[in-house]
Amino acid sequence: MRRLGAVVATAVLASAAQAEDVDLVGTFPAGSADVAMLRSIAVDRFVGRGGAEVGAALERALTKPGIDGLVHFIVRSDPNAADGVVQGAVSTNVSSEDFVRTDERCVERDERKKCVRKEKIRIDCTRRFVRMTAEARVIDDHDRRVLWAGAPERTKQTEWCEGDISPDSVATDVERLSGEIANDLRRTFAPTVRTYSVRFREKTKGLNPVQTAQFKGLVRQSQHDLPLACQGWSGLERQAPDHVATVFDLGVCAEAAGDLEGALARYERASQLLGPHNEAENDANRVRGLIAARDLARRRGV
Numbered sequence: 443m444r445r446l447g448a449v450v451a452t453a454v455l456a457s458a459a460q461a462e463d464v465d466l467v468g469t470f471p472a473g474s475a476d477v478a479m480l481r482s483i484a485v486d487r488f489v490g491r492g493g494a495e496v497g498a499a500l501e502r503a504l505t506k507p508g509i510d511g512l513v514h515f516i517v518r519s520d521p522n523a524a525d526g527v528v529q530g531a532v533s534t535n536v537s538s539e540d541f542v543r544t545d546e547r548c549v550e551r552d553e554r555k556k557c558v559r560k561e562k563i564r565i566d567c568t569r570r571f572v573r574m575t576a577e578a579r580v581i582d583d584h585d586r587r588v589l590w591a592g593a594p595e596r597t598k599q600t601e602w603c604e605g606d607i608s609p610d611s612v613a614t615d616v617e618r619l620s621g622e623i624a625n626d627l628r629r630t631f632a633p634t635v636r637t638y639s640v641r642f643r644e645k646t647k648g649l650n651p652v653q654t655a656q657f658k659g660l661v662r663q664s665q666h667d668l669p670l671a672c673q674g675w676s677g678l679e680r681q682a683p684d685h686v687a688t689v690f691d692l693g694v695c696a697e698a699a700g701d702l703e704g705a706l707a708r709y710e711r712a713s714q715l716l717g718p719h720n721e722a723e724n725d726a727n728r729v730r731g732l733i734a735a736r737d738l739a740r741r742r743g744v
Contacts, residue, residue: 462664463639464698467509471735473630474590477526477580479742482516483631484524488576492534492616496576499624500528504632514632526589528627530578534619536612538570543603567603572615576623580631594626633735640694640725643687643712653682660691668698686715690722702733 472478483504488497505517518524543565548557579591598615602608644661646654656678664671672695679688693708709726716722 462644462661463641464664464668464694465637465639466698467635467637468732469633469635469735469739471731471738472633474580475734475738476589477631478514478633478738480515480524480526480580480582480589481742482518482524483526483528483580484518484521486521486527486529488530488532488578490532490534492574492620493530493532495617495620496530496532496574496623499620500627503621503624503628508635509637510635512635521583525583527581527583528578528631529581530576532574532576534575534616535573536570537573538568541567541569543567565603565605567601570600570609570612571597572600572612572619573597574616574619574623576627578627590630592630594623594630596622596626633738638728640697642694643690645687648685649682653678657688668695671695672699684711684715686712689715690725693722693725697729702729702736705729706733 477483485497485501485504488494488500501517504515505513507513516524521527544562545565546560546562548559549561550557550559552558573595574597575593575595577593580589581587582589596619598619600609600615642661642664644658646657649657656674660671660674660678663674672692675688675692675695679685679692682688689708690712693705693712696702696704696708706726706729709722709729713720713722713726
C-alpha cells in the first residue's frame with residue numbers, strides 16, 4: 443500500500459566545510475487531485491504526428507514503479523474498464539533557420555605542426571526546432587466529467603555547422619520529446635515519491651556563548667545521531683525561546699520523524715520570526731504539499 447505524504451529520514455550528509463543536510467524521502471502531490479483520486483486509468487489513442495509516441499510513453503510512465511517500488515494507478519488496456527481515460531491530440535512542428543558562425547581556426551603551421559597564423563572564418567550553420575504540444579484531457583468514465591485538461595509543450599533545439607557530425611534525426615527528437623511530455627503528464631496525474639534534502643540553519647545570533655557552543659555541538663551531532671540532536675534542540679529552545687535557527691531545526695526534526703503538522707508549525711513560526719519573503723516559507727510550502735498528498739491517500743483509501 444502506498445503511504446502518500448510519508449517522510450522517511452535516510453541519511454545526514456556529514457561535511458565540516460558545508461552546512462549540514464538531512465536526506466528524506468517523501469510523497470509529493472499530483473498536479474490534479476481529481477485525477478489522482480482515480481483507482482484505474484487507461485491511455486486512449488492520441489491522434490496527430492507524434493501521438494502514438496506520446497501515448498506509448500505515457501503508458502510506460504504510468505506503469506513504471508516509483509522509488510518505493512509501487513505504481514499509483516492500475517493501468518487498463520481497455521478504456522471501458524478504467525475509472526478514467528486519457529485522450530488527446532499531438533501536434534509536432536519542425537522548423538529550421540540558417541545562420542553564420544564566426545570561428546577562429548589555424549590556417550598555417552610550422553614544421554613542428556605548431557600554429558603560426560590564425561584567421562577568423564565564417565561557417566554556414568543550421569538551427570532546427572522541433573516543438574511538440576499535447577492537447578490532453580482526462581475524463582471520468584462514470585459520469586463523463588472532464589477531470590483535467592491541459593496542453594504541455596516541449597521544444598528541442600539542435601544546432602550544427604558545416605563539417606560537424608550529422609545531428610540526431612527528427613524522429614529521435616520526437617521520441618525524446620514524447621518521453622518528456624509523458625513525464626510531465628505523469629507528474630500531473632499521480633503523486634511522486636522522491637528524495638529531497640533539507641538544510642539545517644546554523645546561525646547562532648541571539649544565543650549567549652554557552653548556548654552558541656551547545657548549538658554548534660548539536661549541529662555536529664546531527665551528522666551521526668539525529669534523534670539525540672533533536673532532543674538537545676528541544677532543551678535549548680526552553681533556554682532561548684524563538685531563536686530562529688533552533689525553531690527551524692526543530693521543524694527539520696519533526697519532518698524527519700514524519701510529524702508533518704509539527705514541522706509545518708515550526709517552519710511557519712520561523713518564517714514569522716524571519717520576516718517577509720524568507721526561505722523558511724519554501725519549507726512550509728513543501729510540507730503543505732506533503733500533507734496534501736498524505737490526506738489524498740487517506741481519502742483514496744490506500
